[in-house]
Amino acid sequence: MAAARKAAYCVSFLMWILADFTAESLENVALEGIASQSSTAYLGVASRAVDGNRDPEYSHESCTHTVGGPNPWWSLLLPVVYRVTTVGITNRNVASERINNAEILIGNSLENNGNNNPRCAVISSIPSGGTKTFNCTGMTGRMLTIKISTSFGILTMCELEVYGELAAPSPSFSAVVMGRRVAVVQKKLCWSDALLYCREHYWDLLSVRNEQEQRGLEEVLRNTTFLTNDPSVSSRHVWLGLRRRLMGSSWFWMSGASMSYIYWKEQHIWQVTSPCGGVDADDSFYWSNFPCGDHLYFVCLKEFEENGSRVEFYSFTRQ
Template identity: 30%
Template sequence: MTLVCLYILVLLTIQTVKAVNLAAGKPATQSSAHRVHTTADKAVDGNADKAYSHGSCSHTNCQDRAPWWMVDLGKVYLIKSVTIAVADSASGRMRNFRIELYNKHPNKGGMAKLCASQGPAALAHGKDRTFTCSRPTRGRFVKISKKFTSHCDALILCEVMVNGEEVVNCPFSFVRHGRSCYFYSEHKAGNWFQARDICRALGADLAIADNKEKVKFFKSALKSLGALGGRIYYLGGHAFSGQAFRWLDSNALSMGVFDDWDKATNPKDPEPNIEDELCFGMHREHYYTWHNIHCSRREQFICEKSPMWPRP
């Protein structure tokens, strides 16, 4: 029961992280302002109050015939959706607009990539409306631009919330899989500690294999190397000074929640004592299941780099 609760807690934590609004507090600009208190920053102040009279909404000038609003996220993200908090008194103005993404500023050569659009039907007043991009798209700048069709056809935004995830640029010789990048060493390190030092020098760390999907990917990649691959690959787990095995990443799932020990292997064999430094890796001769080995052995290794690992 305890392990089940731990697993659920981890999943809830992951979902909470994903729900972070990337636009909150970021620099925002717009084509014009209706009043001194309706500037672009009002749409990223973290206040989704849709009561326009409360002063937390942006509003372009009524005479602006090409209204737009834009936020700079600070760096490129993989954007999945954009949510707009519509004012309670938008008067049918939230229509005929496009949500576009740019890697670079539009005035500095940035090319528009359409996330989503709204046609002539106006959005409901006083509601949140989420627009999911047709596919996750990279972008640093999120721009909402509106087609002017009638008098005072302004762009009014009470809050703009951007959902996405950090983009990881894989270093040279790393292989991308999902949000992570992996490096499979061709040569042996002097020991587990040296293997970790090499990974860190590459901006990564030893790989964490705390779930079934990751282990399946590692096994597939290592099997594809065939005779060119190593016999054992170090991972980022250890049992120092007689302690139980654990991952380097304290946020990884406990080995009691998920493990992939070889069925013929006792994770406590050799039995650790206070002088032992045991590490573990994936063993080719046992279908790349987990094996514990002395950290002093010369072995190959797997490095990992992702938005969550290594920890900042």
């Protein structure tokens, strides 16, 4: 009986914590994201929904508007993965019924503009010019999508707010390399798990596209204290997003970036069996291949890049 009472108390205490963990105590992270939508009409661009202005009057240029058609959607790509507590949506003061039955989706899949992600809530209705808050109970993701499944619809909003906290990734050293935000992650993983970790918490394993970015990466690695203070041999090797085609000799970046610049340690690197690549974090900083199963530190690119098309990757060994 005592154990049952204790369990009931833990559940009720947890529910109290969730109820008290209100949006007011968290930051609106939507302002940091990149908005897009299925189409645009009457200059109602997607970014208007994350301009920090709840004004419901369309003529004041703070509301979005899609073209009328089947299955309209609006998506927000956040800079990193968040644990989303609530989502607030402000409706227009006219034609308020247009948002009825829209779905709020949250997850990490970027496929189909986030339309394949799990559902947080269905918007039955929002009063004209009003703001309604939806509880997402800590769903984790960096892509939020509003979609209406209908043969003909128009999606319009005047503000969307996302309240949550950073999903807790491993400690990392953050820096900027030629305008690109990167994180050297203080966690040793095999290449495939490192790739999936970057895609879950940030954007991708880092690609190096030119000599300036290579020199910037070298400077970052020299200043990463957990690398320089780690006495193990593996600390001198760091995973990048380098991959060799299994049925060929060519290498490519998983981010889809061009391989026009190379900095290999070996001239004929493809002749070595391992198809996974990284950088020697010593004075040379040459690229090299390492056994894919080696557990190494790795470098993530933290933000979405418009140029390039990421290579899909699936791991059947990840725990």
